[in-house]
Amino acid sequence: MAESTREIDPSRQENTAWRLTFWCLATCLTLTLIALALAQLFPSWLESGARLNPAARLQSPNRTAWLGTDGLGRDLCARLFLAAPNSLGVAVAAACLAVIPGALLGALAATWRLADAPLMRLADALLTLPPLVLALACLTLFGASPQGLIFALALPEFPRSLRFVRVLARSQISEPWFLASRGLGTRGVALFWILLRPLAPSLAVLFAQVVAVALLVEGLLGFLGLGLPPSHPGWGSMLAEGRALLFVAPQVILVPGVCIALFAFLVQLFADSLNPFAEPR
């Protein structure tokens, strides 16, 4: 007997639009990553982003330096590509460091009563500190190294993902399907995975958001002169280098600035477009 009870779904058209956005953005991000990888095949060109060449300083965009040069005569375009792996790597690493422990501990807090209160108070304690102050404290502690920056970016985001995942997991616990899994005798770690699995799409959204925020904060820290060390140029530290030249050669600060904004925007939009995948339809 055919039992036809598919309900009408008015949001389906909207879903299609989001799916289209998702594939467009996914293509954009993939192409960017491919471009970054290809750039590594031309080390001599990349190196022109680090080589000092005072004779060619503060050039406007031209045929050899596509986006112009900075105050020390370095090719801005090449420098952008040179800095990209550092910036993106730091942002992604920070997101991993914030979201993965956040998700695991959040789910633990939701399921294990003894762990709940201590973890939540830890999160509260971290949340009372302004994120920038927390980041500054980390950088002072670990020095201006990539590791220090990663930690500084991850620490303010960690309590947020912890609380987010705990709330999500708690709402899943009262779902009848979770009860059913308990009723089937599933215990311990297996139960933990059953709980986390439907959260995967939400976690992906959270991850992408944290990457976007980390990119912006890294830019901010760089602008304050607290970003990656000169040996590891990042988009943030490029901003800092252009600060003094804002009115003389605006391209020096505009190029990395626009790049950070655009990338954060892309990642954020990508995160939003993951939404329709969160709900099975």
Added chain:
Amino acid sequence: MTPPTSEPLIAARGLCLSAGKKPLLRELSCTLAAGEVLVVLGRSGAGKSLLLRAIAGFLPEGVRQTGGRVERTVKGTGAIRWLAQEPDAAFSPYHRASRQLLAGKPQVSPQEQATRFHAYCQELALAPDLAQAFPHELSGGERARLALAAALSAKPQVLLADEPSAAIDLATVADLLTVLRRATQNEGLALILVTHDFGVAHGLSKDGTNVRALVLEAGSLVAQDSLAALAHRPQASVQALIKATTTAPENPRQTSSQPTSTTTRKTETSPDILQASGLTISLAPTAHSRQAKAKTKQLLAAELSLQRGKTTALIGASGSGKSLLARTVGGLSAWRDSKTRLVVQGELATSNLRASAACPVPRAWHGQVQYVAQDPWRSLHPRRRVAAILREGASNFSLPKSATRIAELLEELELPAAYAQRFPHQLSGGERQRVALARALAVSPHFILADEITSALDSVSAARVLSVLARLAQENGLGVLLVTHDLRQVAGRAQEVQILEAGKVVESGTAAQVLQTPQSRAGQRLRTAAQAVAW
């Protein structure tokens, strides 16, 4: 009785509705005059509620009217009233019930409306001051009664009732039907009632009310006739609806205590009896409770015994503690929920296993006793395929979980083997509930606790699920606890009956004895209710 006037109040002519390119309702025509009752029958997804919404003039988002028209000759804004499916959906939680219910423009003066409201409250056995309560202070049945009293007090010309019987217990349904019948006869109310339950339609047609029925299937009109004549229509979909509400299944089980098929897992030591003794569940005040009189409140004090090969029915009105009892016996009392502090005491025992009822029970308990939840829409993991859902329990108890075993389970539940690769949202309600049963069977339990497993299904799917459960119980010699508020499901299916009221067992005995001559008040009330909607 007001004679039906020739001029219809509402007429749908060649109505077509569609969502995108998908047609939802095809070429539907019907009329409704004052004093007439039109019952729209059909299974879930047949387009019943959509028809009602089109008549009321508010289609859900994404649905368009692609042809035909709806003519309304009723005058005034408050002339058409709507009775929502879920009693909860009719209320906003932040306002007192009365403010919401008596809102909208009545067809009578406010004083008269108040008088009428009181009269209807009396008729529905409601204290009128309940209207001053907030919705969360009311039970589901009270909310449904209040909503009806308020709707009728405005003296509408047309009442549109969207499955008013779906979410409430049978006693309330019977009361609602009586009041609706009277309103149509005495006041010339024109009523359109949507239901999947032929018994409800029949209940409306008592004491000479003339009921016309309209049967929909997949958006098309199958039959339109008076209810009495409809019963003789040969169409399969009409007969399926009628058969689903007839009480006795075709082959009542006499020899059920001796299971016919030999199952490999049955051994000499297999437990034959499940005993839950001294179960008490109470609600302890939380540490944050500000109420001065915060005391421990007892929710349940009951005993339960199940026997393999026998079906025991646990009957009670909503809120009597049926689900709580079934869950606790299933070893699934409250877990990690700091808001409600349930204190569970008591002992669970089968012939070879003893456990305290307080959570967590040993895993082996779940291998013997399986609980099947009420709502199939939410009881299956949304992101796992059917095969993975069925494998979960088997892998916990090192039972066979090969693809052939999954296919075998699906076949036993009369589901196609290809469903193993589907996600739950790709199945219908009845199919989901059968997957939930298959999941329980995958651990080869001795007892199954079926907690109102049909309440979310339409009557045709419900009848199918129940008959599958009965067959499986017989084949595997399962002890089944059939939790329900609908006496019609019990007759011919259960051997033992327990009636629960306010957390206490008020009557128990053999099915024949309790169903025919109930001694307790609760039992008598349930019996009257079942008779009111019996076909």
